[in-house]
Amino acid sequence: MTDLRIGIVGVGMMGADHAERVARRTAGARLVAVCDPDAERAKALADALGGVRPIGDPLELIGDVEVDAVILASPGFAHAEQLFACLEHGKPVLCEKPLTMDAASSLRVVEAEHKVGRSLIQVGFMRRFDPEYAALKQLLDSGELGRTLLLHNVHRNKSVPATFRSEMIVRDSLVHEVDVARWLFDAEITRITVHAPKPTSLGGEGVLDPQLAVFELANGAIADVEVFVNFQVGYEVRCEAVAERGSATIGLGSGVFTRAGSQWGGAMPADYRVRFEAAYDIEVQRWVDATRRGEIDGPSAWDGYAAAAVCEAGIASLGSGRPVDVDLADRRKVLG
């Protein structure tokens, strides 16, 4: 089978990571084109990796006959137009989250893909590919612990730029746990409450950080999530699932255990790339493998839409600490 020829739109931090991943660590794929508003950056990366064309216009890259499949690592506001272009050209696309900037436009993407009649869009909720999350999912699905009742999540960043607002905590951070909860329970989130304690003094002025969200799911389960984007210590993502016959926790870390300087312990990962590097590698390898078979193998456009709908309700609850119902389209009506 010939290698899948991949073009990447947006080669900032995440896109550059993907470029190196595809070029150096992914079997069955070749990076053939990159595109970025910063043409210098695109050219430098193309040169460094070798055999890669810089292309100025994202829509040109998407339409290029030598590009078999696309990775979108452009800013979220650019996704809608680029996704529609991918659908038009029938190109499989791995789209970094968010799918689009709001639930309404995400729903239009879902409907447009449905009209095409093939699954072409995969959303970059890469937690599903993390070996620990995958093991947790497998354990819960095995039924060994009985039905899952509750989920406790912790999602912490060392710090974020001062421009990171309260709503972005919901939309850019909490959204990962929205997908995790939907995926682990295989059920939609119907109601969300976002509590905001008196915020840390070490975050941006007026930013509600940390936040404590409570999700109620269609199957009667409940999940809570602490999101804290200025935790100071490091990056931490933990998930404890509580079931009828026991609980299971991931994200407790490992690596080198030291006894030094009057302490026992180890280092917190600095950021998501340290924690989830393997997850990204697996996500892209599996996306390449599936795409070569003409399939998708990961979160769909609907998953991107549903996450957006929950986040919109979350932002509405933020600050009041009052529950807000999630307004979600009827899946059967949309997808038939």
Next chain:
Amino acid sequence: MTDLRIGIVGVGMMGADHAERVARRTAGARLVAVCDPDAERAKALADALGGVRPIGDPLELIGDVEVDAVILASPGFAHAEQLFACLEHGKPVLCEKPLTMDAASSLRVVEAEHKVGRSLIQVGFMRRFDPEYAALKQLLDSGELGRTLLLHNVHRNKSVPATFRSEMIVRDSLVHEVDVARWLFDAEITRITVHAPKPTSLGGEGVLDPQLAVFELANGAIADVEVFVNFQVGYEVRCEAVAERGSATIGLGSGVFTRAGSQWGGAMPADYRVRFEAAYDIEVQRWVDATRRGEIDGPSAWDGYAAAAVCEAGIASLGSGRPVDVDLADRRKVLG
């Protein structure tokens, strides 16, 4: 200084534990009298420990001139009358929780003690004496981690009798975290939401188990608590405090770490007596030491009353998942 002569009212499981503790492991104290509705049980215990008088009537024990101080391990509904008797005789009393059966009667106890003009009542919230909780409190109060923002609590029992109802989960289990949150934050709880996921199939018919409570505190902090009284696995009490510069967790267990039968790990404690044995020993030793100095050294009657008020609001929220405000008397008006 002469030994403190102690009488114990109620020698069921908890009272019998206290009897042995006072008789065999507490310096500066002597167990002189025990009382129980089951006179046989009281006599057997008195005989086994030696030098202890069984007394038939609790009020007679409380009034006995050879009893310097009282431990109440009787059922909660009997506490009010027995506490009033202790106040009347000016006898220091360590009262197992709950102080009384509802907030209104607890408030009357607070007022009656206030009239006596001396602190005589200590409530048995023994978590405060657990070395791990004490170390957590000390760390948070040191300011090393900055201001505390959030508390995540887990409180699980292996199982409870089928007679244990949804409200009892709030009143008998959650009440411990009510005290923990008030104590760690040194602030009252002003609002409570109790979520109930679809319950475990392994609990009592119609019992909402587990529950997920969210406390909002007067200082703007927030605490969440999972209470799960039919967890099947063992007894587990965990608390993670999240502060501006880091987090601190207790209750992760220790003991013997085994690699056996294809697993690494260790045994969960079977019940609270295994987990908190040292806490009870310390509580009683410190209560004896303080009582001999004419002081109390632990949670007061007010703490017992405030916990009752929060639990009443919790029960009102239970099932709806809607926030309920806590109706608490003005402390300055009550205590001057």
Next chain:
Amino acid sequence: MTDLRIGIVGVGMMGADHAERVARRTAGARLVAVCDPDAERAKALADALGGVRPIGDPLELIGDVEVDAVILASPGFAHAEQLFACLEHGKPVLCEKPLTMDAASSLRVVEAEHKVGRSLIQVGFMRRFDPEYAALKQLLDSGELGRTLLLHNVHRNKSVPATFRSEMIVRDSLVHEVDVARWLFDAEITRITVHAPKPTSLGGEGVLDPQLAVFELANGAIADVEVFVNFQVGYEVRCEAVAERGSATIGLGSGVFTRAGSQWGGAMPADYRVRFEAAYDIEVQRWVDATRRGEIDGPSAWDGYAAAAVCEAGIASLGSGRPVDVDLADRRKVLG
């Protein structure tokens, strides 16, 4: 039953700890006398605790009619004479390790006690009373893991004074694991090898630190021990027992688990008093309880002697890294 009246010989750091323990945290005992070469220190302590007589001469304290039992916390070189005095007066004695300064004199103590015909001497190998070691012993003895094959031990101090010599590492530190291995395996140590890597540059000039000892036991089992008295980090005592069907480890620590300053982990205990405080409390309470029944309940004079014999062989091996046989008297001949 009347309280056991206790006199303590030597109130330096360890003896003062025991004094407070007996006076304030031990049921059924009263501290009545203390003795120290530093008369001021003895008097100050006696005054602070109240109801305690300072006595100038250790032998006078041992012979005092109001002293029922003795704790020896004097320097090791003084033990032999004081132990003989205790035996002469028929006084039960808890003797801090070492029993005496060498195997030959320890054997004479064993023989002298045997002539008295009653067990009066208990040696202060307090690890046996540590709840974790006790749980390990119980697990191994249960047979659940099959026969125990190997023991891996780690014994580390933050640092020691520069006067602490290579031989003292064997005699004062390793001796604890000598007792642990004999006790856990219930077998004598027959051969010992002490390896010394190129020493740390942070210890005393010319001191072989760390050391790695290998014990061979009469039952065919083997134990290794790292002793490192200038570890810099803190105090650490770990023991892993490897058995036919699994392994069990103690000493992994617990307490408050923090995420702070880019690290996850916790604090190492500063010294043995933090790590083994509960063990000392239990040791003394159980010694008091047993003494009041006319028994001993812990390591005997023979255990003190056997440890001395192993340490002498260890010192002979030290530096060469060659195995040295242990020269131990025939227990049946000595004790009949």
Next chain:
Amino acid sequence: MTDLRIGIVGVGMMGADHAERVARRTAGARLVAVCDPDAERAKALADALGGVRPIGDPLELIGDVEVDAVILASPGFAHAEQLFACLEHGKPVLCEKPLTMDAASSLRVVEAEHKVGRSLIQVGFMRRFDPEYAALKQLLDSGELGRTLLLHNVHRNKSVPATFRSEMIVRDSLVHEVDVARWLFDAEITRITVHAPKPTSLGGEGVLDPQLAVFELANGAIADVEVFVNFQVGYEVRCEAVAERGSATIGLGSGVFTRAGSQWGGAMPADYRVRFEAAYDIEVQRWVDATRRGEIDGPSAWDGYAAAAVCEAGIASLGSGRPVDVDLADRRKVLG
């Protein structure tokens, strides 16, 4: 750059793993040929992977003009001849351990490669590529903990076939820690003692299992290793390095942490493939990358020879528990 065309000799469990790794998870490489004494097996694998030729004779595969580089996963006794063939054809080769069956023949391989004048041989000590071992090496080399003094290693298998003899424990299992100790300390092992406790009753008749080896290194450091090939519980590889200012441990495991069935903990890996899967992937990717640059990037033929020399001394010590000096050629004389 064109893909590296790889042929694999031996497609038993390990070779088949490598085949899938090269074919499906390695960038820049193509699997073009496989060879196995079991021709059916080779053909089935070639068919399953697609685009792969089965070749009957290993020397023919090595000499094939379409094979750029070779992976030897054949039995150890076949290595010498196949390595000489690789050297003759100037083909880079990744040789699973052992390099050859004894130190003498390994030395001849070292000398033959030296005559070729290029590094062509890499030995499959894949621990060096394990992210945890690599992090440990990096930490120790950083000097942050001061000079490394001691190494404690544990190497356990769930079980081995009854045909696995005492000497094989040294040659096939201990050999990994031989390489780890040489690599972490960057020093040769000069003396070895192998202690054998009374063996487990669950191993092969007459097999000395577990074993406790002590290495003395040229730089004065010491390492101990427990090897236990019938541990029953699972696969476990741990390494604690003790340095002047602290210690660092790897291999403590992670994954899903469960509380279930009265226990807290997790699953032990079943075998080395679970524990070291990532290490194998990294080893092969880095070997492919280096080979395309005309280099090797891992343990050399000398490392294979030195390991063999230490194991021979270890077998000589086995049973006696007496130290045996390692007979190693002078590296400067051999390699100039």
